[in-house]
Amino acid sequence: MLYQIRKFIDSTNFTNAFKVTLAAVIPFIAFAQLDYSNIGFTVALGTIMAFPSDIHGNLKHxxxxxxxxxxxxxxxxxLISACSHNPWVLYPVMGITLFFLSMLSAYGQRANLVAFSGLIAIALAFSHDYKGWDLIMHSIWIAVGGLFYILISLLFYFIRPKRYVELLTVDCIRLTSKYLKLRGDLWNIDANKSKIIEKQLHLQVEINTIHENLREFLIRNNSSSNSNHNRKMLIVFTTMVDILELALSTAFDYDKLHKKFAEHQKVLATYQNLAYNLAASLKKIARSIEKGTKYTSRHSLLEDLEALQKVIAAYEQNVGKAEAYEGVLMLNNMLHYAERQIEKIKVLERVFSDSINLQDYKNRNKDIEKFLTPQNYRWNTLVENLSFSSTFFRHSLRMTITLLLGYIIGQFLPFQNPYWILLTIVVIMRPGYGLTKQRSIERILGTVLGGIIAFGFLYITNNHTILGVLCVISMLLGFTFSNTNYKIGATFVTIYVIFIYGILTPNVNEVIQYRILDTFVGAVLSFTASYLLWPSWEFLNVQTFLEKAIAANREYLLEISAFYNKKGDVTTSYKLARKHAFIEIGNLMASFQRMIQEPKSKQRQKSQVFKLAVLNHTLLSSLASIGTYVQSHKTTKASEAFNIVVNTVVRNLDQAIAVLNNTKSDLLSEEERTKLEVSFSELKSIRAKELHEDLENDVDFKLKLEEAQLVIEQLIWLTNLSENILKATIALKNKNAE
Known part of the structure; x- marks a missing residue:
């Protein structure tokens, strides 16, 4: 229990909430002591407006x-307050400003959150009626509040500059640990493979987000910071990427695996125990970072490895060398995989036990800036998105119209605080229908629940000191939960808003009623607009994500082929292709997740899209298997047969992309099909010949034999997967055309 409380208090969300609460409460109390409560309240509003844009990354940014x-x-x-008394000026100025701010989201997450601060300011501009010099001073005090928040934020940054990246790394390690655990689950005879793969795909979306945040923070700070801590975290991050690739590389036909070892389940259980302990070891490292204690290596991975070696030997002895050959090769591949994962875990252990030599990893960060997502703030980016084909344009137009409509309704109907309608719309409305619907429901439920709880407290006591303390606590919890559980966050936000009114006004019961009513109106407007005004249904976008996923897998295969043919060191282009393949598979799954949140009538070809997501993820797993094998083994020169098969897979993926784009692509000719059949026949005949030869003492040849076996299996699987992707893509397009 104490650990959970400490974990909660130490979280990034709580720290951020504490910053904004502190920045809002200090000036309010200070000015209240001087009998300037209104100024204190305005400064507090300024801190709250600045808060959303405070995301981590490069300090300068x-x-x-x-x-x-x-x-x-x-x-x-x-601007809006100055225009508010003249409707002929207000509506065009407000509309243009709202549209411009909403369009800033085209520049990425930071720009989107900066624009969010401006949208909140527009909504709150209608909460007062200042004119002339009073309005100028009101705006200045809002700016003072924002600057004060920056001061508090920087103070926290310099007090604990390392903590954010450490907690982000903890999340990365934990999610990767879960991924390894799921890979281990696949070794159960009765494993629900489709369910496990679906969980892996959902996890891939989360891992991609964490990886992107870590890249942004570590790589951008790498050029401006030479601290050993930053270098260590870079080593940890790149090692975690390698661990994920290794986890993906354990690609098997699990039906075939279970059938082969159905009578030898001890073999499966022994490996599974090792897989689970690999995941558990990562969790222990994450726990050590979280607690801030020096890591002490305590695991049985080497003993587990030895147990797997013994069970492989026993299996070979019981079944017979010839019959057990294929199974032993498969198990030896898993043994090599486990050995490499243990090596990676040892790297992490050395980092967190302060026994690593940073110079050994100096060249590892070569060209690392290329892994960053480019940030382009060109004016042309905005211009290029000024069309209905742009999701940003449609969302900006939808947001502008909904806010104007919300303002008109608030003006002409007897609402007490119409700006609450605008605030609700700004906070709830998102580009996608599914998320807007979810947040609308959670906002209404949270507001009603918060109103009931706040009313209960106000019924018991009207003591301003007690209400003030509860207000601060509610504010802290409201900001903490807003990013993780919006319903709980909305509940506490409603509570602290009502407590403020409970302190400032006597008619708090009316405040509660109107707060709930305004929230309901804002939520209904947001939900309705997302459905009716140029909605961005995911079935319209999923084809783009699918095309990018197939193209990323193709580029990854080409890089693997180039590496297999040329050997040498792993190139930056190889690592970039791997990164993009991981990201695009995650983006495809994220698109599917958004689709299933939409109305049933808009979930077109849901099962076909999920099938293609699984096929592309399986293809990525197979590619990672070949890629990690050729990296970690002394392999022979890639044969002509290998290159023919690779070209065939590339051709299949190109055809799938052509189908999605409604363009023509040449099918395989009879000559090419014959070549492919000859290639497989050639590879299989070599393997069959080698299987019957007694080469027990020829270690080099045994390694070549292992290479032939594993690469042939993966090539056959790759070809089948690429053909299935092409067929599924054709089926998807045909059904969409009906």
Missing amino acids: KINGLLVAVFLGAGCTL
Whole structure:
């Protein structure tokens, strides 16, 4: 229990909530003591407006983003308030400003959150009625609040500069540990493979997000920071990427695996125990980082490895060398995989036990900046998105119209605080229908629940001190949960807003009623607009994600083929191709996740899309298997047969992309099909001949034999997978055309 409490308090979400709560409460109390509560409240609003744009990353980008958010908060407040008394000026100015701010999301996450600060400022501009000099001073105090928040944020940053990346690394290690555990689950005879693969795909989406955040923080800070801590975290991150690739590389036909070892389940159980202990070892490392204690290596991985070696030998002895040959090769491959994973875990252990030589990894970060997602703030980016084909354009138009409609309804109907309608729309509305619907429901439930709880407290006591303390606690918890559990976050936000009104106004019962009503109206408007106004249904976008996933797998295969043919060191282009393949498979699955949140009538070809996501993930796994094998073994020169098969797989993937784009692509000619059949026949005949030869003492030849066996199996599987992807893509397009 104490560990869970400490974990909660030490989390990034709690720390961020504590920063904004502290930045809002300090000026409010300070000015209240001087009898300037209104100024204190305005400064607190300024801190809350700046808070959303405070995301981690390069320090320079962080400060610039916050300063722009402060400028937008004060500027939008001044602009909209100055125009609010003249409807002929207000509506066009408000519409243009709302549209421009919404379009900033085309520049990425940081720009989107900076724009969010401006949208909040526009909504809150209608909460007061200042004019002239009072309005100018009100805007200045909002800017002061934003600057004060920047000061608090930087103070936290310099007090604990390492903690954010450490907690992000903990998340990365834990998610990867879960992934390894799921790979181990596949070795159960009665494993529900489709369910396990679906879980892996969902996990891939989360892992991709964590990887991107770590790249952004570590690589951008790498150029400006030469600290040993940053270098160590880079080593940990790159090692975790390698561990994930290794986990993906254990690609088998699990039906065939279970059938082969159905009578020898001890073999499966022994390996599975090792797989689970690999995952458990990662969790222990994550726990050590989280607690901030020096890591001590305590695991039985070497004993587990020895147990697997013994069980392989026993299996070979019981079944007979000839009959057990294929199974032994498969198990030896898993043994090599486990050995490599243990080596990677040892690297992590050395990092966190301070026994690593950073110079040994100096060249590992070569060309590392190429792995960053480029940030382009060109004006042309905005111009290129000014069309209905752009999701950003449609969302910006939808947001603008909904907010204007919400303002009109609030003005012409007897609402007490119409700006709450606007705030609800700004917070709830998202580009996708599914997330908007989910947040609408959670916002309404949270508001109703928060209103009931707050009313209960106000019924018991009206003591301002007690209400003030509860208000601060509710604010802290509201901001903490807003990113992880929106319903709970909305509940606490409602509680602290009502407590503020409970302190400031006597008619708090009416406040509760109107708060719930305004929230309901804002949520209904958001939900309706997402459905009716140029909705971005996922079935319209999933084809793009599918095309990118297939293309990324193709590029990864080409890099593996080039490496197999040329050998040498693993190139940066190889690693980039691997990164993009991981990301695009995650993006495809994220698209599927959004699709299943949409109305049933809009979930077109859901099963076919999921099938293609699974096929592409399996193809990626097979590619990783070949890639890691040729990296970690002394392999022979790639044969002509190998290259023919690779070209065939590439051709199949090209045809699938052509089908998605409605363009023509040449099918395999009879001559090419004959070549492919000859290639497989050639590979299989070599293998059959070698199986019957007694080469027990020829270690080099045994390694070549192992290579032939494993690579042939993967090539056959790759070809089948690429053909299945092509067939499934054709089926998807045909059904969409009906």
